[in-house]
Amino acid sequence: MIEIGGVTKVYGGRGPTFTALDNVSVTIRDNEFFTLLGPSGCGKTTLLRVIAGFVDPTSGTVALDGQDLLQLPPYKRPVNTVFQSYALFPHMTVAENIGFGLKMLDRPAAEVKRTVDEMLALVRMTEMAGRKTSEISGGQQQRVALARALAPRPKVLLLDEPLSALDFKLRKEMQIELKRLQSETGITFIFVTHDQEEALTMSDRIAVMRAGSIRQIGGPRDIYDHPAERFVADFIGDTNFLDATLLSVDGTAARVKLASGAETTVRAPAEGAKAGPVTLAVRPEHATLGNADGALLAGKLANIIYFGTDTHFHVDLDGGGSFVLRQQNQPDQKSGRSTGDRVGVSFPAGVGQVLRD
Amino acid sequence: MSDASDPVARRASRNRWFLLTPALVVLTLAASGPLLVVMIYSFLTPGDYGGVVWKPSIDGWFSVLFQRDFFSEELTFADAHLSIFWRSIWLSLMTTIITFVIGFPTAYFIATRPANRRDTWMLLIIIPFWTNLLIRTFAVMELIRNEGTVNSLLIALGIIDQPIQMLFTDFAVLVGMAYVFLPLMVLPIYASMERMDFSLVEAGYDLYATRWRVLKNVILPLVKPGVIAGSILVFVPSLGAYVTPRVLGGGKQLMLGNLIELQFGQGRNWPLGAALSLTLLFIVTVALLFYVRAAGKEEGHHG
Numbered sequence: 170m171i172e173i174g175g176v177t178k179v180y181g182g183r184g185p186t187f188t189a190l191d192n193v194s195v196t197i198r199d200n201e202f203f204t205l206l207g208p209s210g211c212g213k214t215t216l217l218r219v220i221a222g223f224v225d226p227t228s229g230t231v232a233l234d235g236q237d238l239l240q241l242p243p244y245k246r247p248v249n250t251v252f253q254s255y256a257l258f259p260h261m262t263v264a265e266n267i268g269f270g271l272k273m274l275d276r277p278a279a280e281v282k283r284t285v286d287e288m289l290a291l292v293r294m295t296e297m298a299g300r301k302t303s304e305i306s307g308g309q310q311q312r313v314a315l316a317r318a319l320a321p322r323p324k325v326l327l328l329d330e331p332l333s334a335l336d337f338k339l340r341k342e343m344q345i346e347l348k349r350l351q352s353e354t355g356i357t358f359i360f361v362t363h364d365q366e367e368a369l370t371m372s373d374r375i376a377v378m379r380a381g382s383i384r385q386i387g388g389p390r391d392i393y394d395h396p397a398e399r400f401v402a403d404f405i406g407d408t409n410f411l412d413a414t415l416l417s418v419d420g421t422a423a424r425v426k427l428a429s430g431a432e433t434t435v436r437a438p439a440e441g442a443k444a445g446p447v448t449l450a451v452r453p454e455h456a457t458l459g460n461a462d463g464a465l466l467a468g469k470l471a472n473i474i475y476f477g478t479d480t481h482f483h484v485d486l487d488g489g490g491s492f493v494l495r496q497q498n499q500p501d502q503k504s505g506r507s508t509g510d511r512v513g514v515s516f517p518a519g520v521g522q523v524l525r526d
Numbered sequence: 527m528s529d530a531s532d533p534v535a536r537r538a539s540r541n542r543w544f545l546l547t548p549a550l551v552v553l554t555l556a557a558s559g560p561l562l563v564v565m566i567y568s569f570l571t572p573g574d575y576g577g578v579v580w581k582p583s584i585d586g587w588f589s590v591l592f593q594r595d596f597f598s599e600e601l602t603f604a605d606a607h608l609s610i611f612w613r614s615i616w617l618s619l620m621t622t623i624i625t626f627v628i629g630f631p632t633a634y635f636i637a638t639r640p641a642n643r644r645d646t647w648m649l650l651i652i653i654p655f656w657t658n659l660l661i662r663t664f665a666v667m668e669l670i671r672n673e674g675t676v677n678s679l680l681i682a683l684g685i686i687d688q689p690i691q692m693l694f695t696d697f698a699v700l701v702g703m704a705y706v707f708l709p710l711m712v713l714p715i716y717a718s719m720e721r722m723d724f725s726l727v728e729a730g731y732d733l734y735a736t737r738w739r740v741l742k743n744v745i746l747p748l749v750k751p752g753v754i755a756g757s758i759l760v761f762v763p764s765l766g767a768y769v770t771p772r773v774l775g776g777g778k779q780l781m782l783g784n785l786i787e788l789q790f791g792q793g794r795n796w797p798l799g800a801a802l803s804l805t806l807l808f809i810v811t812v813a814l815l816f817y818v819r820a821a822g823k824e825e826g827h828h829g
Binding site: 221222223242244245256257258259260269317 | 739747
């Protein structure tokens with residue numbers, strides 16, 4: 170278990186300062202695939218480097234299983250990193266790279282060899298053992314970097330955007346591979362990415378970061394279905410933002426009145442919900458298209474865009490604003506609607522999310 | 527179609543030779559020519575007042591290693607020459623080691639500064655280069671002579687009563703050469719270090735390597751080409767150094783360069799001087815061969 174408590178990192182002593190991490194606290198459980206997600210410059214890599222030991226935080230605590238990590242130099246932390254650039258040693262072979270950590274731990278040669286062979290098999294690189302790292306492809310280098318970091322059996326594996334240099338198809342394969350490795354080894358993975366899809370498909374839990382602080386922590390479903398604030402809703406997936414008036418709150422259920430005058434029940438934020446004007450987030454695929462009569466919102470169909478797997482309907486709402494719906498396509502079936510039709514937009518009770526800000 | 531019968535290829539080939547002419551002329555006149563002269567002189571007889579007499583002889587080469595007793599005609603090794611050879615090689619090796627020990631951390635320090643400040647640090651390393659060699663050598667002399675800065679300071683501090691004799695010793699020659707040749711070590715090491723990916727150093731720390739082991743297992747192998755280049759750049763001119771051993775060694779601590787100069791000057795034995803020069807060239811060539819082999823291995827490593 171990693172406990173990060175109030176970690177702050179400020180760069181620049183004199184003159185202008187830059188706060189890379191602003192009072193970040195999070196607890197990462199054992200054997201968890203934990204993802205730090207956010208745009209570039211949000212501090213996710215800095216947080217990873219604090220855990221690895223390459224950055225000393227200005228204040229705060231980092232503990233692994235109750236042991237204070239900040240007291241230890243990087244080479245004494247039971248934590249290994251997969252670097253964004255892989256950082257494979259060019260003067261060593263694939264096998265020497267993988268065995269480096271164990272050699273530095275002064276393990277007996279026989280054990281180093283056995284573990285290297287195991288790791289080579291685990292990442293399916295056995296035939297490449299004697300190659301120089303410059304003689305293998307990007308995807309293979311990625312696998313060697315993984316094997317090298319896993320070989321010393323760290324308690325925690327840190328992954329700094331390890332898939333960003335790979336092409337689309339390879340990235341998909343490696344995502345599945347990473348998941349497999351994590352469940353086979355039982356090691357805690359802390360994964361840094363700016364790719365929301367990558368985060369949603371692989372993670373047990375995601376921390377969404379912005380400007381040095383964590384905005385929301387939760388499971389992929391939680392984060393996607395119930396974003397806490399506009400930034401999270403906007404950063405992950407597509408979202409419709411609706412102006413509404415909050416009438417009353419009962420636990421997690423909130424009664425709101427939409428701009429059209431219709432009333433419905435939605436999810437309230439965890440805390441701080443007050444009656445008055447609020448913003449509502451509704452995912453495009455959570456809403457349904459129907460007739461204008463009796464719908465929550467009514468409007469005119471402005472555009473229909475076919476995407477193969479699904480179709481997007483852009484609706485200009487009465488009283489301003491627009492709403493995008495997404496419907497999965499069925500074989501050889503047209504939607505039966507055309508641009509200019511009057512349509513209604515509805516979503517079931519409990520689907521919309523009232524945002525914190 | 528062969529090249530010779532193709533007019534385009536023939537003209538291209540002629541142009542190539544034409545364009546190469548200046549370089550070839552310079553090489554012939556400035557490198558091969560004088561070398562040939564030295565080679566020929568080494569096989570002639572010395573003239574009475576310097577110069578050579580056109581009478582073939584291998585005495586010059588003979589005297590490099592041997593000497594004939596004036597009275598008994600007994601043949602012995604030329605101890606004086608051998609000790610000078612040995613001192614030259616030893617002092618040059620020591621100079622190389624000292625410049626490496628000082629130059630490597632210096633290069634590392636500069637390479638790890640923020641990019642915009644590295645040039646300033648490099649400038650500080652290069653500035654002494656713009657100063658005349660003789661002046662720099664006299665500056666070292668001023669520091670270490672008996673009434674010099676170091677001795678005066680030590681006496682003033684009460685650490686010693688009598689000045690330490692540093693000038694006109696091997697130590698003085700070493701200090702002088704290490705100071706003069708230091709930039710030649712720093713520059714190539716810095717060049718390799720600047721190209722080095724410092725995330726590899728982090729990877730080393732991350733994989734349980736202590737500072738010392740990161741240095742030994744990661745940094746040194748990666749900057750090895752720079753270290754080899756720097757060592758050659760220091761070792762080769764050290765072997766032939768003339769001004770520094772002359773000024774700081776005081777004519778007593780001769781090195782090869784001084785011995786050669788002696789033969790062309792007071793010694794009036796040009797063939798011996800020429801033969802000694804070629805011997806020096808031979809030692810340098812052997813050193814360079816080592817370099818080429820080491821560099822070739824490095825190439826195979828990365829390729």
